[in-house]
Amino acid sequence: MRRLKTVSTGQSRSSQGKELRFSDCSQASSTSASTGAPSTLYCQKCRRTCSGSTKKCGKGKVRRTSFSEPKICYSVLEAGEDSEGSHSDLERYRDRNRCEKSVRLMVTPSFENTRRLETEYPRSIFLIIATEFCERFSFCGLRTILSLYLRNILLFHENKATVIYHVFIMMCYFVPVVGAILADSCLGRFRTILYFSIIYTIGNVVMCLAATPPVGLEPVTFTMIGLTLIATGTGGIKPCVAAFGGDQFKLPQQECLLKQFFAIFYFTINFGGFVGMILTPILRKAVTCFGDDTCYSLGFGFPAALMIVSLCLFIAGKPLYRIKFPKQNIIVRFTSCMMYAICTKMRTKEKDPNRHWLSYAEKKFDAKLISDMKNVLAILYLFFPLPIFWSLFDQQGSRWTFQASRMNGEVFGYQIMPDQIQVVNPAIVLLLIPLFNKGIYPCLTNCHVLVSPLQRMVAGGFIAGIAFVCSGVLEYALEHTYPMLPSKGEAFVNFVNSLPCDLTVVDSHGNYRVLISGDMTTIKRIPVQNRSEYNVVIAGPAFCNEYQVDVPQFDMNIPVTEREVRTVLIGIEKKSFEGYLSDIEDLKKTLSGKPKLRLSFMRNSDEPLQEATITVSNELGFRDVYFVPAIPLGITAYLELLPGKYDFTIFYPETGRTESEGSMTLELGGVYSLVLREYNGNIAFAKLYAMTPPNTIHMFWIVPQYVFLSVAEVMFAISGLEFSFTQAPKSMKTVTMAAWYFSVACGNLLVIIITQAQFFSNQANEFFLFAALIFLDMFVFAWMSSDYQTVSIESDDSSLTCVEADENYPLLGLPSHEAVLP
Template sequence: MAFSSVTMGKNCPNCFGYPLSIFFIVINEFCERFSYYGMRAVLVLYFKYFLRWDDNFSTAIYHTFVALCYLTPILGALIADSWLGKFKTIVSLSIVYTIGQAVMAVSSINDMTDQNRDVALYIALSMTGLILIALGTGGIKPCVSAFGGDQFEEHQEKQRSRFFSIFYLSINAGSLISTIITPILRAQECGIHSRQQCYPLAFGVPAALMAVSLVVFIAGSGMYKKVQPQGNIMVRVCKCIGFAIKNRFRHRSKEYPKREHWLDWASEKYDKRLIAQTKMVLKVLFLYIPLPMFWALFDQQGSRWTLQATTMDGDFGAMQIQPDQMQTVNPILIIIMVPVVDAVIYPLIQKCKINFTPLRRITVGMFLAGLAFVAAALLQVQIDKTLPVFPAAGQAQIKIINLGDSNANVTFLPNLQNVTVLPMESTGYRMFESSQLKSVMVNFGSESRSENIDSISSNTHTVTIKNAAAGIVSSLRSDNFTSKPEEGKNLVRFVNNLPQTVNITMGDTTFGILEETSISNYSPFSGGRTYDIVITAGSTNCKPTSEKLGYGGAYTIVINECSGDVTQLRYIEDIQPNTVHMAWQIPQYFILTCGEVVFSVTGLEFSYSQAPSNMKSVLQAGWLLTVAVGNIIVLIVAGASKLSEQWAEYVLFAALLFAVCIIFAVMAYFYTYTDPNEVEAQLDEEEKKKQIKQDPDLHGKESEAVSQM
């Protein structure tokens, strides 16, 4: 490389043999990856619980965003190599990136319960923020690592290799730490008009880290070696391919001799070396065709698997795990497994004399990803067994709570079904057709009372009954259940079984005054916690502590006694809390991470080894493109399948990957490995012989020059 093509910093100090400038680049990468993965960790929950989109639409937008993040690296590479250079491209797109993160933080400040909020405006802000982030993170992706490599001299090959290891470590460290922290920030409560999950903080901290990343990178400007743009090899490759296709169809007549390869039709305009290099690149890119299916499954960790975790129990004893924190299992396992696989597994396979070639490793990685989704499907089946059945259109549910001290005989009219409810007991929710549930007749011995049911305004009801001294007392409450409580929260309500009115507070929530047998409205409470309860009955205050709540349940707490230090509370589960533990997701994460180690790491190494020296960036862009296409596949499959059961969708994705895995195995069987260095050396030798043939004196001049050395 000519010195004129490189701008040197005024001072290029070294630290432990490394250019000091690379430390600015490593810190920049750590902060940027913290910003990206931190924001992405909570993104699908932001869509579902803040913007109130359903699971399918939330998943679709999530994968559209990820696809954009892996399409824009091509744009970033073109800008850097053909126009601005790496440094200016990183700075410019980092500014765009920071603005995008800030817009996301602003878009989540108000909550959906604010009636003055313009929902369309805030959705537009969110989408604008995501587009800017995709442009920023994708645009700088191909530039930062290459810019770091540019800082080393030719004799610092060992230091350059170690730099890339440190660089990769900073990526995983940023990802791991942010995926732990941002879900904790999200779980905090904040808000202007009402209390809500604190998405402004969960997005604001990544925005701040991106700003820090930009400042740190600019701070090292005077030390950087800045290579000026030399033209993009991807553009030359595309032009060569385009000319070959155009020239081939232009000369379709038989008078033109056939070429050994269709790319040879570009020989009229492009040199033999570029054509040979393009052939090698296309040979590898052809193998890339089945690979997007792996990423279609892999990137669902942040969408479907995170949504699956919201229906599970996150109580790990000493700590409560948020659903989006389960994504940390992947980077933790990566840090553990990469050295184990390299130092233990591969040597053992080699000792067993098994030829575990790179393409065979990739095939195994795809197969393991399919198995991970089979495991996810089996887990989903177990989760579905614990989910309650809610009334569909034309159906109604009713629960009876007997607060009295004798048996109650209950008849549902006009259905005429009868049920006996024991003292201080309750029925589960009983399902009826709406036309078969118009009223409830309650009998305590010879006394009876009727309670009319309005199935038009609500389809889920609770009736409390009691044989008081003044006769039968009853109270009807519409429950309005349509699904389990969201985000692993619990719904809690109280029933007053005391002969006087009571005032109830639980935690920071006031339930107000309840008459005898009255039922309060439900209020949400975070899972895995206990809360202080204050019951005021006349001049008596009772202050019991609630039982530890689970995740995703609904509870009715009956107040049976409140006198002095004696408080009797009875808990009724209206909706069973999540009973399948999040730890059961670890096997599917483990299998998928095993697949990632043998697929992703091997794929990058294989691409590097099979690429010509000046076209490694082309294959890097092609590799990133497979990730983008994989996320597009999720959109297509999930949208076209119309499967109502989530476990069935997991099985569908697994089946598709198994089929693609077989196709790739066949393609790999017929692939012939090449050594680009040997091919290029052979081309150089042929070119040299050609020049000698054209100028016989050239050989003599070379021999003379050698003898004088």
Template sequence: HVPYPKSVFFIVSNEFCERFSYYGMRTILSLYLKNILLFSESDSKIIYHTFTMFVYFFPIFGAILSDSFLGKFRTILYVSIVYACGNVVLALSSAEPVGLPQIPFSMIGLLLIAVGTGGIKPCVSAFGGDQFVLPQQEIQLAAFFSMFYFAINAGSLISTFLTPVLREDVKCFGENSCYPLAFAVPGVLMVVSIVIFAAGKPLYKIRKPEGNVVVQVLKCIGHGIKQKIKSNDKVNHWLDRSENKYGKSLVNDVKTTLKVLVLFIPLPIFWALYDQQGSGWTFQATRMDGYIGFYTILPDQMQVVNPLLILIFIPLFTYAIYPAFAKCNFLKTPLQRMVCGGLLTAASFAISAGVSFALEATYPVLPTEGNCQIRIYNPLECNAVITAKPYFVDQEVKAMGYTKLDVNDIQGNITVDFSITGCDQQINYTTGSNFFIAEETPLLYYMLEDKFVRSVDDIDKDDNGMPKIRTLVNKPREDLNLTYWDGRREALTIETSNYDIFTIDPGTYKLDNFDKELHFYLGGVYTVLVSLDDNDEIQNVELYQVTEPNSVHILWLIPQYVVITAGEIMFSITGLEFSYSQAPTSMKSVLTAVFLLTTAIGNLIIVIIESAKIFEKQSADFLLYTGLMVLDMFLFAFMAMKYKYIKKEENNENEELNVKPERKESNAIDNPTFKHNDDRIPYPKPVFLIVVNEFCERFSYYGMRSAVYTVLISLDNNDNIKNVQIYEVIKPNTIHMLWLIPQYLVISIGEIMFSITGLDK
């Protein structure tokens, strides 16, 4: 009996913390680039996907460093320190009081994180596998990888929900958000992961570096190309010229690998769509309504749907969907599943394009070429009539009101004369020659007793989807403040002379002691007119909606998340299975590395498309990606039909004993290789009856355990109720049902580990 290696718990804990750090940082990255570093939405996507490209590009160098020089343990430890330094630099650069140049140091931090997470990516899972003795612990090894994958998604799930809360709900350094804290918490988890990993060193089995097969493959291919150019000898395959130097076995394995790699050519398009969950889909969510009655879902929190669905879909596809399709002789081979997964991914972007069409209908209409928008506000107690010939004549602006004017046929900037009547007793200007009109610009005019204030108006929705408000006061003073109150909480205090735009949490507010309720909704832009009396007390308040709030609910994003997650299960996980099953024993790491490299190329595709700025509307962008994915999958399906699967004969010996199985070729369409073995331990079907029984029993129990009351009623002589008393006989439920979640979480983890372990490999 070989004892279970306790060292793997350090490795799994390390992976949980590292994934928490990475996904927590990446969840808020796109909004940080746009809202704090002030990049445009397009440029933010370019930087975001350039970072992701490097994350999936550096694993090749991490594998070479590990296998050829440092070994897995030292590579993970040293590169993790670089990773943590990147987290620290990013957190410090996001804190303005620290004084670091934000853009350069943020880019340095992201580069260090990309080197770190990319460098350890190919090492951690392999290092965990090294802790087991094969073939004696094959089943425990399978259970470890299930636990390892669970740790990845658990870390992702928690951090994707938590870091947007830290970003939005915590205020620091005078800002309405706290990106430094949201970046610092993942950084702390990364430091914790290093401590946990280093603490397990006495328990680890540490193998010395044995050379990297990727380097050998590249040398073999390079030598073959070089000899092909120099030599005119006829050979069956150009790689045969490398046999003299690298041996027949390696050359044959490289030939087989190249046949599989040809199929990888269309794969990057999938990642070009999939990785936009953190960029394009997050920006889409900022323009939607996240209010669900008791909580407001933040835009970047929607990314939590993907890891949550993965945890649900993996057992669902493994034990329900795939077996059901197999009975119908459908989706039996990996390549068939990958084509279907790619088409589902295209469908998800078609759905997101439909959502974008609905969103674009709610966007504010901004002034275009030859057009100017003017809004004139009047917080005074008089009805004004304004004329600015030849563009408008006798436009009324009522007391405590406003009017919107669309001025056409404008070229450049124009200054014209104006006149105001109706407020002669309250203003000391009735005419002037400085009424400014600007092409393609929204303008705001604000009537005060002593001046006619002009400003560029901001009517576009907030980048974070929050309400935007502007407060205009009839008697502004720098030493007098107004406060918006959310119940007893002071939400926002501003000077009465400050007419800038501010963001505020959605909700219902009151201005100081004035009774009128002001309702602000996600995505809305509002102007609040305030009239003060001679004692500086509020005597009137009017609220005007300049831009309508978000009306498309954020939960309409769930269908596209469901579809793309199903596509990910069928494409990504099946692709890894295909790479592993079709690779020669010596080439498995090569194919896995190249499969990860397709992610980097996919993000490069996004960078190229976004840099070209083909379309202005997001819906058109999503339709472009949909079309590319459909065409890509047709190409992939055609290539898959030509592919000959490599069949491995059953072999009772472990691959580590150097017993190489015979390989045969069969057609991809009718391929017996991928039929499930009938000698596996079947899943115990009676447990479903037990689960159903437990559900019904718990339903009955919690339904029965309700409160019991007695009500005493006293009637007078006319049968009218004169008194009522209520007495509690049995107390109502006091323990909240959500306390059931921990036990469901634990039993779900147990189910995954138990059922997978119970299967005969």
């Protein structure tokens, strides 16, 4: 810490006549006793003077030692301390004490202290890491369940939910620009993190309340308010936390520890995200609340509690932090210098083609600022291709989650939830970080391959492209399990033949089909304009096994609607074939991934029909009862059920008779129709039809693309984080980090544009498009980075004179508890 002292020139080598400042009286007294000097000691805590022989402050006015000789103000800093602004502090102190001369000195630590400095982490780092763990748990936990919440609870369409999700992520990475400006211009990193963390916490609480029905808040409106506050809060602290952690190190002595810190910092981010991604979906699903089988209130409430813990931890660590305050508005100077250089160059008639355009500002701005700006602009130039990578990476929480919801996640009787699959990414990253740092990177360095962060970023980008090739291939395989739905200007009609003989169907266009006994036949691509009728003739034999048919054919006009599916159930009624038209089919898979079931009950009898009830039950105690009135056809609505094996029974209340007709198995993602046909009081036909195939592809097949993307993240994101901090000038590190995060925002904007443009109706083709974009982008990035000249790390003490603490400078040998001037 910086210490300011005042001595007279004639007594600089003794303790006589010297005024010192301390944090409390006890320190003042102990120092006086150790020096044996009758000095007047000023207690900074009590704002009073202390005599050298007592431990309590005097009651009188502040007394100062009178000096007969000119005084000198010394500003003493330890090696590696921040020297920015020390000059202004020294000048104020000199004016206040009427010193005639000021000197800035820096203490060079001894060999033992240097070794300790190089091997010991600052204590404040551990609080910063703990704070970041809680914050990442909160954010990643909320983000994991967000897309399903938007789709399943707020009932947004999948594309709309994708857009909202990526707008939220885009805001999270756009606000860092604002946070960086505030941190580097007026607030400083500590206060910026503090203020935005408060906003962040409020947003989490609002999200929790919006998802809690008894509170009565309008869910859509307050969800958007909560997401806006969260995006503002997390975005504001993003560029500051890593840089604030870097501020705790003293360079260049702790350069190696700084590099390790970034790996540990990123490890913490992923570990916090890992735990949040596991626990938050479990809390959402395992607990039921407010009459629903999920509890998003708890899913959002637990991250809110963790964010409160994060805020408390950060505040608790304030006494340990090295807090650097901005001494000048660097953003204004940066912009002013750029504008001045551009205007000067435009006014200059004779231009030197070999001269850098920023050099035209040398008349007004100092060379250090211009040099720093050249470094920053070189870094920002390399950031232009980066958004493509982030457009791929952040689809884990949207497109890939929706993709997982259409897969089978059952493992040894345990059901993996779609939002839980996102945990694969941080889990793999946690394993890969030490593997790369301790094994792969050293081997590659020895082989002179992928030595620099930029080279590793290029390799990571190509690997991300491979991940999206995998996702495209997987999507092609999943399409076979998706519902077959009509396109624009088309309609589908299903024919279910419940009779024991084959039938034929001929439409008005001359299309001929055979309806096999017990099967369902679909006639597709029926041309239709808005709403019209589809005319068919259905015919069969005069003897259909035990049934004698007097009228072996019938005509049927089926009302069809564009993009809709209808089903015709064929039975027998009074010795003639009869067709029963069902309601419009809802063939889309459930948003929750559960199977859907509908019951269709055809009833033919020579006697009056009876009321009946159909009971569906399973071994877990589930029991659902359907009432069927005395009508020829009874159809229920589709009902979501848990996957598993079910039994169904039919009970006739009037006679007290029960028929146990069998069992059925419902699988994840399937849409089922149970067709029953009763003839003269007996069940003559019962069959379960899969209207939409279940999720037959296991969720294991999504893991390879997560593995590739995790490797890409380690090589791209960690290397980029290190590059952004170490290559940026000391005064502009936060701005450079903000530009890094801004590239993430642009990547999410690209996802929004492509999603809204709907270039492809096929999701697999969209995945392949992103893969092609990243491959092309990495070729461009490799070419752009080939000419970049690496900048050596700038030490914190480059502007100071180094001296040894010995008898030649007695002030530097004073106890280390001397206070910092406020």
